[in-house]
Amino acid sequence: MLSTTPSELEANQSGSSGTVTRTNEGASEAASGSNESARFRKYASTPLADAKHPTAIASPLSCIRLLAFPMDIIYEIFGQLYPLDLANLAQTNRAFRAFLLESPQSDGLWKTVKVVAGETPDGPLCVPQVAWVRAMYCEYECAGCGQYSRDEVDFVLLRRICFECRWTRLLHHDWLISKSEHPILSALVLQLIPYTSMRTLSGSDIPGKRYWEPEIAATTAKVLKYWEDIEAGKPGATEALDQYKEERVQYTRAIIEHGATCKEWLRIRKKEEQALRATQYKRCVPMVARVVKFRISDCFW
Numbered sequence: 139m140l141s142t143t144p145s146e147l148e149a150n151q152s153g154s155s156g157t158v159t160r161t162n163e164g165a166s167e168a169a170s171g172s173n174e175s176a177r178f179r180k181y182a183s184t185p186l187a188d189a190k191h192p193t194a195i196a197s198p199l200s201c202i203r204l205l206a207f208p209m210d211i212i213y214e215i216f217g218q219l220y221p222l223d224l225a226n227l228a229q230t231n232r233a234f235r236a237f238l239l240e241s242p243q244s245d246g247l248w249k250t251v252k253v254v255a256g257e258t259p260d261g262p263l264c265v266p267q268v269a270w271v272r273a274m275y276c277e278y279e280c281a282g283c284g285q286y287s288r289d290e291v292d293f294v295l296l297r298r299i300c301f302e303c304r305w306t307r308l309l310h311h312d313w314l315i316s317k318s319e320h321p322i323l324s325a326l327v328l329q330l331i332p333y334t335s336m337r338t339l340s341g342s343d344i345p346g347k348r349y350w351e352p353e354i355a356a357t358t359a360k361v362l363k364y365w366e367d368i369e370a371g372k373p374g375a376t377e378a379l380d381q382y383k384e385e386r387v388q389y390t391r392a393i394i395e396h397g398a399t400c401k402e403w404l405r406i407r408k409k410e411e412q413a414l415r416a417t418q419y420k421r422c423v424p425m426v427a428r429v430v431k432f433r434i435s436d437c438f439w
């Protein structure tokens with residue numbers, strides 16, 4: 139789940155903290171016991187990564203041999219992969235990780251595979267490349283009920299959520315505040331979480347900020363932990379809370395702005411696809427009519 143700040147996201151995956159950049163994400167995918175990493179590891183569980191007997195490409199020696207090929211050949215090979223395959227490969231071992239996430243060629247390679255897979259826009263800088271790819275190209279599985287879902291990925295929540303779960307697990311801002319036993323805490327928490335909107339069956343937005351239920355619970359728990367530290371008189375606890383709030387606000391703002399850009403991209407793409415289908419339909423109708431006419435005339439011979 140991406141209910142974390144940029145540094146948390148990075149820290150969860152790398153075991154370190156600091157400024158989040160794509161170049162740091164290589165080490166980030168390796169370890170942590172957090173829910174975020176658990177989610178990423180779930181999607182990283184490919185036959186290649188989990189094989190008891192490593193395949194040729196997964197063995198360190200073969201990896202070194204492959205990466206010893208001329209760069210244009212490697213680029214050509216990897217450029218044929220699907221983005222999710224590349225993400226899995228990046229998490230196979232350190233050599234692939236360094237090449238795919240930290241080398242100068244990596245940005246161009248990711249762009250190439252994304253274009254081939256449907257020109258998905260790049261993610262915001264605050265979200266690591268692999269995390270973004272997993273969100274965009276993950277299986278058709280609703281993050282709420284786990285059922286198969288063809289619903290679009292929510293570009294702000296970075297999840298695919300089915301229509302039913304959007305109604306039951308996306309909670310309205312005003313309702314949350316009115317029902318809360320601690321409105322001040324709730325108001326603070328809601329400032330730190332990305333929000334989305336409800337959609338009608340036709341896909342149009344319904345006004346109002348909606349929050350993903352599990353993110354509310356996770357962020358509330360973190361804020362309460364900071365409060366406990368402050369009440370216990372731990373040194374630096376107040377500053378730590380302030381830093382957390384600042385990071386979360388920046389992260390939330392960035393991902394919401396980026397989500398709006400992605401939605402516009404999706405709207406234009408749908409329009410183009412509709413126009414293409416209409417053109418294809420116009421071309422097909424006369425051909426089908428000719429075939430039907432031919433068959434009917436054939437019947438009377």
Ligand SMILES: [Zn+2]
Pocket residue numbers: 280281282283284285299300301302303
């Ligand atoms: Zn669902």
